[in-house]
Structure formats: structure tokens, C-alpha cells
Amino acid sequence: MxxxxxxxxxxxxxxxxxxxVPYETLVSEERTRQVVGALLVGAAAAGNSYAAQNASYTRGGHYSPIAGAINGARADAQNSAMIGDAVAAGQLNLAALEQNVIKDNTLLPNEWVGGQLHxxxxxxxxxxxxxxxxxxxxxxxxxxxxxxxxxxx
Structure with a gap:
């Protein structure tokens, strides 16, 4: 290459x-995207938890511990799914680069190599x-x- x-x-x-664009640069860019994505997912999770706790107040302005527990558990499940999806997507992207992008190879007689050239x-x-x-x-x-x-x- x-x-x-x-x-x-x-x-x-x-x-x-x-x-x-060499394979190593593409991997570095993907890892940078993952770090930025993790920061954004973290901010979204924090906002989701904050909104869940704010939704636990009654119309009279009193905090409901039961509503807080329910809303907190729902936010935790949503946050866990959001984080899991982001991690899985990042792993899939790195695996796709590893599998599809042409890297430096030594070809022996009668061998071939194929893939993406960026x-x-x-x-x-x-x-x-x-x-x-x-x-x-x-x-x-x-x-x-x-x-x-x-x-x-």
C-alpha cells in the first residue's frame, strides 16, 4: 500500500x-470518533438521569421516592442500552476496517488480495x-x- x-x-x-489513507490512520480516526461518541453518550446519559429525577416531583413540588425509584430505574436501563449500542457500533466499525481495508501485504505466487482502498x-x-x-x-x-x-x- x-x-x-x-x-x-x-x-x-x-x-x-x-x-x-493508510489502515492505521483509519483506525486512529475511528478510535477518535469512539472517544467523542463516548463523551456525547455520557452527556446524554447524565441528561437522561437528571430528567428522570426531575420527573419524580409531584405537581405540588414534593419529591416522590417511589416515582424517583421508577424513573431512575427506567433511566438506568435506557442509559445502559445507549452505552451498549455505542460500544457495539464502535467494535463493528473497527472489525469492518480490519476485514475490508487493504493493508500492506506480501503476496506469494498465485495469491491475491482484495478490499477497500481509501x-x-x-x-x-x-x-x-x-x-x-x-x-x-x-x-x-x-x-x-x-x-x-x-x-x-
Whole structure:
């Protein structure tokens, strides 16, 4: 993967390199998303618990311990489910990266490797398709893939 290059074309000539995003960077970005998500889920859980306790007051402004226990248990269950869902989603995202993203590999004769190649998006306005060339060296062979990305008409 370190030898794969991507170059954006403009008017048929190379205009700028498009960095290939390595697996390690994608994992780091996913872990950062998980930390930010955990902070947001924590804030949501705190707000949910606060709202549950506020709902435990009667119309006269008196606190009801029975309503507090019921509302607190409901908020705890909701918070637990919300946290569990966030953890499970993060684990699924990391597993998908591990399984699907192409990493540096040594290929033996008659072996093949497949998966996702992540690159920075092409630049330019919304006029016309964006064209770029992906160059993949394999042994002493060089494979070039030309991509034209744009709206279907």
C-alpha cells in the first residue's frame, strides 16, 4: 500500500497527488470518533438521569421516592442500552476496517488480495466529473486504473 499512488487529472494532465489513507490512520480516526461518541453518550446519559429525577416531583413540588425509584430505574436501563449500542457500533466499525481495508501485504505466487482502498477526495468545483489515476505496483508489474467520478446523466 505504501507504493500505491493516486493522481488527479485535469485536462488530461496530472494536476495534484491524492493521498492514500493508510489502515492505521483509519483506525486512529475511528478510535477518535469512539472517544467523542463516548463523551456525547455520557452527556446524554447524565441528561437522561437528571430528567428522570426531575420527573419524580409531584405537581405540588414534593419529591416522590417511589416515582424517583421508577424513573431512575427506567433511566438506568435506557442509559445502559445507549452505552451498549455505542460500544457495539464502535467494535463493528473497527472489525469492518480490519476485514475490508487493504493493508500492506506480501503476496506469494498465485495469491491475491482484495478490499477497500481509501483516498482523499478529488478537489475542484461541481462542474463535470473528477478524473484520477490509481497506480498499483505488484512485483515488477504496474497496474493503472483510471476513474472518472461524477453525476450520472
Amino acid at each position: 505504501t507504493n500505491v499512488t493516486v493522481v488527479q487529472l485535469q485536462n488530461g494532465a496530472a494536476s495534484r497527488p491524492m493521498p492514500v 483516498i482523499e477526495p478529488p478537489q475542484g468545483g461541481s462542474e463535470g466529473p473528477k478524473t484520477y489515476v490509481i497506480t498499483v505496483p505488484v512485483g515488477d508489474e504496474i497496474h493503472e486504473i483510471t476513474v472518472s467520478q461524477g453525476k450520472l446523466v
